[in-house]
Amino acid sequence: MRWSFALSVSLLPLAAAAADLDTLKTAGRCEKFSVKDCGALADLATAGARGVDVATAALGDESPEVRTLARRFLTLAELPDAAGRAAAVEKALDGIPEANQGEALMALGDLGQPSAEARLVQVLASDKSTDRNRIYAAAGLAGFKGDAARAALEGALETGVPRLQETAAVTLGRYLPASAPKLVARAIAEMTPAPVRLAIARALVHAKDPHAPAVLGLLLAIPIGPIRAAAAEGLGALDV
Secondary structure, eight states: OHHHHHHHHHHHHHHHHHHHHHHHHHHTTOSSOSTTTOHHHHHHHHTTHHHHHHHHHHTTOSOHHHHHHHHHHHTOTTSSOHHHHHHHHHHHHTTSOGGGOHHHHHHHHHHTOHHHHHHHHHHHHOTTSOHHHHHHHHHHGGGOOSHHHHHHHHHHTTSSOHHHHHHHHHHHHHHOGGGHHHHHHHHHOTTOOHHHHHHHHHHTTTSOOTTHHHHHHHHTTSSOHHHHHHHHHHHHHHTO
């Protein structure tokens, strides 16, 4: 009996964690993903540190849907201590297989804590990072305005990975307009892939650069429908 009792007690934390993970999954079925409107999220929020621990662990789950739910919960503005949540995510990131790190990287970006910029820059700038994770890091840097973020994103424009170049172009154009000269140079470079030109055409609408109208005019001459359409829309938005 004593052995049976001890075993049942040792399983209690596992049972509680499983119940909390089920609660997180239930939250995915809520019509509104907010603590106020979703009972399952309210239960996790009330659990405090335990709820955060369960969500950070779920960032490495094999299910993409669970990882997404974990990120959405951890980045809720309704929760207290964003700095503490960001620290928990960064700590959890070290134990997540590379193939599953994307949502954790996005969570760091969404939480927007200054300490996260260096980690996202490290992932983006490293040739040892997977292309997938570099793309997530580039998107995660959207909320950061520092020189390190800008330099890493500008460097990503020069890689040979079109999806990474696209993400970097969009992030720079919308959130770091001082990088417009780099976008202009990449837009007119002969070897720039069409998807990257398309992303830059859209990004230049947001960039504050006197050369943007001229570059968009050049892109109008490219015989690729989506690029020409984006350039025309951009010129219309710039009212030139």
